[in-house]
Amino acid sequence: MRPRHTSALSRLLSAADNGVSRNLTAAIADVSAPASAPLPTTAPLESSMFKLSKLSKGRSSCIVSRSRHLPESFKSYKGRLFLYKNPAQYLGVRVSAATFSTVAPPASNSASDSAEMAQVTGQSAPKNSAWAGSAGAGGYDLRSDTMTTPTPSMLTAIQSCSLLDDVFNEDPTTIDLEAHCAALTGKEAGLFVLSGTMGNQLALRSLLTQPPHGVLCDYRSHIVKYEAGGVSSLTGATLKPVAPKNGIYLTLEDVKANAYLDDDVHTCPTRVISLENTLNGMIMPLEEVKHISAFAREHDIKLHCDGARLWEAVASGAGSLAEFASYFDTVSLCFSKGLGAPIGSILVGTKALIKHARWVRKSIGGGLRQPGLVTAPARVAIDETFGKGPNGEGGLLRETHVLAKDVAKIWTDLGGKLEYPVHTNMVWLDLDDAKCPGARLEELGKEVGLRFMGNRLVIHFQILENCHFVVPRLEAIFKTVLGEKGKNSATFEGADGEASMYGAQ
Numbered sequence: 001m002r003p004r005h006t007s008a009l010s011r012l013l014s015a016a017d018n019g020v021s022r023n024l025t026a027a028i029a030d031v032s033a034p035a036s037a038p039l040p041t042t043a044p045l046e047s048s049m050f051k052l053s054k055l056s057k058g059r060s061s062c063i064v065s066r067s068r069h070l071p072e073s074f075k076s077y078k079g080r081l082f083l084y085k086n087p088a089q090y091l092g093v094r095v096s097a098a099t100f101s102t103v104a105p106p107a108s109n110s111a112s113d114s115a116e117m118a119q120v121t122g123q124s125a126p127k128n129s130a131w132a133g134s135a136g137a138g139g140y141d142l143r144s145d146t147m148t149t150p151t152p153s154m155l156t157a158i159q160s161c162s163l164l165d166d167v168f169n170e171d172p173t174t175i176d177l178e179a180h181c182a183a184l185t186g187k188e189a190g191l192f193v194l195s196g197t198m199g200n201q202l203a204l205r206s207l208l209t210q211p212p213h214g215v216l217c218d219y220r221s222h223i224v225k226y227e228a229g230g231v232s233s234l235t236g237a238t239l240k241p242v243a244p245k246n247g248i249y250l251t252l253e254d255v256k257a258n259a260y261l262d263d264d265v266h267t268c269p270t271r272v273i274s275l276e277n278t279l280n281g282m283i284m285p286l287e288e289v290k291h292i293s294a295f296a297r298e299h300d301i302k303l304h305c306d307g308a309r310l311w312e313a314v315a316s317g318a319g320s321l322a323e324f325a326s327y328f329d330t331v332s333l334c335f336s337k338g339l340g341a342p343i344g345s346i347l348v349g350t351k352a353l354i355k356h357a358r359w360v361r362k363s364i365g366g367g368l369r370q371p372g373l374v375t376a377p378a379r380v381a382i383d384e385t386f387g388k389g390p391n392g393e394g395g396l397l398r399e400t401h402v403l404a405k406d407v408a409k410i411w412t413d414l415g416g417k418l419e420y421p422v423h424t425n426m427v428w429l430d431l432d433d434a435k436c437p438g439a440r441l442e443e444l445g446k447e448v449g450l451r452f453m454g455n456r457l458v459i460h461f462q463i464l465e466n467c468h469f470v471v472p473r474l475e476a477i478f479k480t481v482l483g484e485k486g487k488n489s490a491t492f493e494g495a496d497g498e499a500s501m502y503g504a505q
Ligand SMILES: Cc1ncc(COP(=O)(O)O)c(C=O)c1O
Pocket: 146, 194, 195, 196, 197, 198, 200, 222, 276, 278, 306, 308, 309, 334, 336, 345
């Protein structure tokens, strides 16, 4: 539970030694009300907060600021009300229908060099700790949603987790998480695994039996490009990467044209179809999954979903977790990407399959002794970031999709093109069209304290919570990049060969 207003006041005051709260009254006085409803500026602190809280109830427009640094368009994000002391030293109060809380001062050892502002965390981060939620490195890092840093409420959950042995299958916190995910997805059982890669590999190892066997998937799939060749070495399967005709997601037509169904001795029969959803932030619609699933069942082919970001598809309204999962034999879902947990993923499937996957997990050193330390924050990540409803109701993901579309619009309004449509939380800038090497974008980001990787911007919830810091800087960078286009046109050369998105590390 987030602390309510009574402790909010004392926490705010206890931040006085950080120089944060001294100007609170001034900060409140500096807040401009939406034209229709002036905010109280003279009432004592707590009642001001109450009134602010009431004021925000049921409103769709909750960001209020007189800061010249906040663009008009950012007055409309739900559930947040930011109060500015001054543009450089941010002081904020989060207001929502049910709770509000003070802002923690910037974590002193935050990985971000440019922490001009503290972020709304709900609880103060302990001094000299990185447990600062959005005030930490994640709030400035658009390279991936894996850069989200765990929140203080995850730390609280860790403090009350169970610490029993999961190789012996005795740890209540872990068993609870696995059962919860099985229930959410309508599957018989779940298995906590250390990473999305481990989830995919255990699934494929468990679904495949005896070579010759092949796995059909999108040519851009994580299992093809970014799992270090694990499918071949761990399962002996041949991958059949397929380019979807529509450029977005595989269709039944693509699958039919590429699956090996006969028993010709020359071929490697398709035994598994692996579908990634979302893939590069794009959604494979439920209807298409349904068609491919019917085809797979007809031909005795197993269906795996790399659902590292299935949460995003669900939160966008594409279908519930259980609806998607009903068409697959196995689904892996990640906690440590857009949901913000520090470590881990879950694999769900039948009891028999999960029993086998547990065995394989042990064989590759993935049996865990006291995983409550990581399964407790994973549960918080589901409840708070994805949300408690079956479609991500009450969570934060949906708003990140709105912001991603806004960011894409800023780019396209300036004349930029996109490599892929924005369905969820990823914005793919067409940097080739802009004649901009990825390294230039990264350099521009570094100058203002933002981190980029290649042409992909991932708008995760900590970027959302930092949107008033990040977005004006993004806009300025976009202007620079597109302004340089003419100058670079003659000399720009695209990269040769297929490069890893991650670059050399
Ligand atoms: C779609 C997808 N699947 C699987 C993974 C693997 O997850 P992990 O990095 O936890 O191994 C990733 C990682 O980014 C991913 O994007």
